[in-house]
Amino acid sequence: MKIFLAALLSLALLAPATAGTYGLTPGEVVRAEVLPGWVTPRGTRMAALRLTLAPGWKTYWRAPGETGIPPSFDWTGSRNLARVTLHWPSPRVFDEGGVRTIGYKHELVLPIEITPATPGAPVELVANVDLGVCEHICVPASLSFTAALAGKGAPDPAIDAALKARPISAREAGLSGVTCVVDPISDGVRVTARIPSERIGGRTVAVIEPGNPRVWASETETRREGPALLASADLVPPKGQVMALSRKTLRVTLMGEGRAIDIQGCPSP
Structure with missing residues (x-):
């Protein structure tokens, strides 16, 4: 039987969640960080959400399997935001105890491509993300963050690798x-x-x-x-x-x- 707990993690751009010892509390099972990324030649912003998981824990893909917890994203409150496109890296298939789920272990770098309503102007990103992290128990985690995205930024090898890992x-x-x-x-x-x-x-x-x-x-x-x-x-x-x-x-x-x-x-x- 799965045990469900609740978690609330507050994140800020360029201020990643404080690293701590992994344990059984939700904040220690997953650490989160926003990668600010860069402005692409077509005028979008390529940022990313990086999740680092405790050993043995996993989080889910957009289609997690019948027993997984599907992630959801709410961008309400963002400014100068016309569209957000998520570029999911290729996931892994887990068959455990006769149950199949689909997701990621250890780390997920999820590229977030942002299209501004007014090209060239700063974007204030406000996001609430609900997702699941599981080992022998499952922890529904709520991540909230704001990000003031301005300037051209700089290429990020972690984001680039995640983009290359897409299907x-x-x-x-x-x-x-x-x-x-x-x-x-x-x-x-x-x-x-x-x-x-x-x-x-x-x-x-x-x-x-x-x-x-x-x-x-x-x-x-x-x-x-x-x-x-x-x-x-x-x-x-x-x-x-x-x-x-x-x-x-x-x-x-x-x-x-x-x-x-x-x-x-x-x-x-």
């Missing part, structure tokens, strides 16, 4: 011909992706995401059928709502040996 696109992987069949179920739909597997070797785990945070997605079941890899997941809307599914926003991520592959959109056969 590659289907085109970069030389993967084409991916299709999806959508079948109705009692409370939503079941999506089955057929993926040509010539370029996919070894054990592969697939994750199907609906592209709508209000739609629940089951754990994706993956199996091989002849020359193809089949991945199936049930997608269920909130109770009482009609299931609206856009094939353009469907997202299939393949994780196995080496780098992950990110497949955006899934047309019909």
